[in-house]
Amino acid sequence: MAAKIKASLVLKRYKNLQEVVLDKDLARLGDMYVNFVHSLALSQKLQRPTGVKVNNRALAEAVKKSGLRKMLPRRIDRHAQGNAAEALIVYAWLQEVMSFEDCLKILRGGDDPTEAFTRLLQEIGKKLGAPYE
Amino acid sequence: MAAKIKASLVLKRYKNLQEVVLDKDLARLGDMYVNFVHSLALSQKLQRPTGVKVNNRALAEAVKKSGLRKMLPRRIDRHAQGNAAEALIVYAWLQEVMSFEDCLKILRGGDDPTEAFTRLLQEIGKKLGAPYE
Numbered sequence: 001m002a003a004k005i006k007a008s009l010v011l012k013r014y015k016n017l018q019e020v021v022l023d024k025d026l027a028r029l030g031d032m033y034v035n036f037v038h039s040l041a042l043s044q045k046l047q048r049p050t051g052v053k054v055n056n057r058a059l060a061e062a063v064k065k066s067g068l069r070k071m072l073p074r075r076i077d078r079h080a081q082g083n084a085a086e087a088l089i090v091y092a093w094l095q096e097v098m099s100f101e102d103c104l105k106i107l108r109g110g111d112d113p114t115e116a117f118t119r120l121l122q123e124i125g126k127k128l129g130a131p132y133e
Numbered sequence: 134m135a136a137k138i139k140a141s142l143v144l145k146r147y148k149n150l151q152e153v154v155l156d157k158d159l160a161r162l163g164d165m166y167v168n169f170v171h172s173l174a175l176s177q178k179l180q181r182p183t184g185v186k187v188n189n190r191a192l193a194e195a196v197k198k199s200g201l202r203k204m205l206p207r208r209i210d211r212h213a214q215g216n217a218a219e220a221l222i223v224y225a226w227l228q229e230v231m232s233f234e235d236c237l238k239i240l241r242g243g244d245d246p247t248e249a250f251t252r253l254l255q256e257i258g259k260k261l262g263a264p265y266e
Binding site for chain 1 (some may be wrong): 139140142144145156157158159160161162163164165166168173176177180181182183185186191223258
């Protein structure tokens with residue numbers, strides 16, 4: 001799927017990862033991606049279709065636990081922390097760093113959304129070749 | 134992507150297409166799917182990332198124009214008409230009747246959301262082997 005999407009048509013030019021996680025437009029697209037993949041993971045776990053939005057609190061918590069928080073400005077509210085996670089997750093998909101299937105697998109695995117998204121952000125951090133700092 | 138998703142893990146057993154389009158749980162998952170694919174199509178058109186929810190009015194209008202309305206009970210409000218479109222679109226993806234890429238292409242093509250979703254619902258109708266009635 002990702003190969004045909006052509007990230008070049010969608011992504012802006014970013015100087016570094018900090019620009020990526022602070023891009024609000026990318027966070028808007030990421031919001032839609034994250035809600036869909038989370039809903040599908042939950043549907044698979046429950047073995048019936050369902051759709052739920054990801055709780056912003058869980059995302060912000062995952063940003064802290066994964067270490068991604070260190071990349072963000074000190075004064076930043078919970079909403080912006082959630083945005084950072086959403087931007088990074090869809091960036092990783094568009095750049096073919098983390099496939100939809102792998103993302104789905106990780107989200108299906110966690111006991112709760114905070115744990116699942118923490119692991120997802122950690123894996124993306126590893127694949128991007130740098131711990132968050 | 135679709136091949137690995139295993140629709141059997143997610144979809145209930147449906148006697149007919151009318152049961153599909155009236156399944157509220159499936160519409161919830163469909164809501165997430167539709168918002169994501171619509172946002173990605175728009176991002177590609179604008180050549181920058183963005184995320185927008187699909188307007189329920191546009192979906193309900195597409196349900197009428199595509200002919201899908203005929204499958205639904207006479208007394209059904211606009212919200213439920215939008216749900217029917219969302220349920221059918223994600224059903225088509227899970228059943229591998231309409232791939233994510235094809236869905237994206239059709240949505241990218243329309244001049245406005247109503248037109249794009251009308252075409253999408255018509256194509257899905259054709260692929261499911263029956264005009265809506």
